[in-house]
Amino acid sequence: MKYTTFNQQSINPLVEPMFFGNPVNVARYDQQKHAIFEKLIEKQISFFWRPEEVDVTRDRVDFQKLTDPEKHIFISNLKYQTLLDSVQGRSPNIAFLPIVSLPELETWVETWSFFETIHSRSYTHILRNLFSDPSDIFEDIVVNDEIKRRASDISKYYDDLIFATQLWQTQGEGVHTVDGEVHTINMYELKKKLFLCMNSVNALEAIRFYVSFACTFAFAERKLMEGNSKIIRLIARDENLHLSSTQHILNLWARGKDDPDMAQIAEECQEEAKAIFMNAVDQEKQWADYLFQNGSMIGLNKDILCQYIEYIANQRMSAIGFDMPFDVTSNPLPWMNNYLNSDNVQVAPQESEISSYLVGQIDSAVSEDDFADFEL
């Protein structure tokens, strides 16, 4: 089906599936088929922040004090996160927007991706502060084998879905030969690619960031690189919200609350989906190995980091209906929680410590009791 930027047919978005229904026409948010995406948009917008708000100048002094293995850990993590957010800043838009059918979900995808671009901008902010010329760091991202291996695994499912969608939207269903390769395009195959892609994105948001988060916060526990840690806290909060959205999408499908085809695919591809997750867990463990190859840092080593990945993976997998595959029940890095909570109490808007506040919020709810002690 050809994509149109404004579908002139009258459609009822309340009965459309999330994906592969009619293209969205009117961007209206007064009604939603799945209200959760509207709530996520509002929450995400209330989290708005700019990297420049966080002062990272002290980090330059701290960085000079780090040992060489610690510098390797710090910089490698920033490179990996730069890669992840480079992918996430564009891919949900390119992969999901051409096939989305609900206005609230369409805007959620755009909002989500936009925040990933803020994350990318903050890595530049951090690196520009540490080095007079951060080019070497950025250029290494596409050369470094350890990072490249992860990049291909992350982008594989996206690229697959994007290519199949392009074929479907230009050629329609059928068997198409492109550059000598034969591609079978039908709705079942498209939806299956979408399902696998969503699982890969879910695994990315669920665990791929957490090894680097743990390292960043371990530095902060030692009062080092605290500007960087403040920024990563804001990023972690956003990623949590993104994760919630992919968990909702997967669960809506699996529970038959959206597209019945997707419920069937979710059942058929359960093992494949689980393998995507387990593969991401293994890659994160290998990443921990690479980080600590030159030596560890105080408060953190490879083993404890791998345990933390398993602990997080247990939680994340049970959230999408899988059994917990690992035998880790208690949090091996309890101090992580201090960095992952959001400061939800706004005392005064000028307080820089408060990271989530809504501008111009007025409580207009007035009950009759409010005037109970009022006398003329």
Place this chain on the structure above:
Amino acid sequence: MSKTEDAFRIDVVDVGCVNSRPDKTLLESLEADNIPVHAHCREGFCGACRTKLLDGEVNYTTDPLAFIDDDEILPCCCVPLSALKIKVPL
């Protein structure tokens, strides 16, 4: 954001019984009695504190944004409305 004034008995399966505290979320009440519950955001969007509600009723002080099943609650953003029986993942 009305929080209940009454204290209710909370039966945590395999752990023990505690009383909820007025002006505290269920999570804070549990933590005040040293019952370990996983928690990250404390604002209802990360889902780390997902807990099974076996019996009783709760009221959300913040709209929960994380995915929860029909028989699950997010203790970080709710208060009990009655005596509760819950099972926290250990």
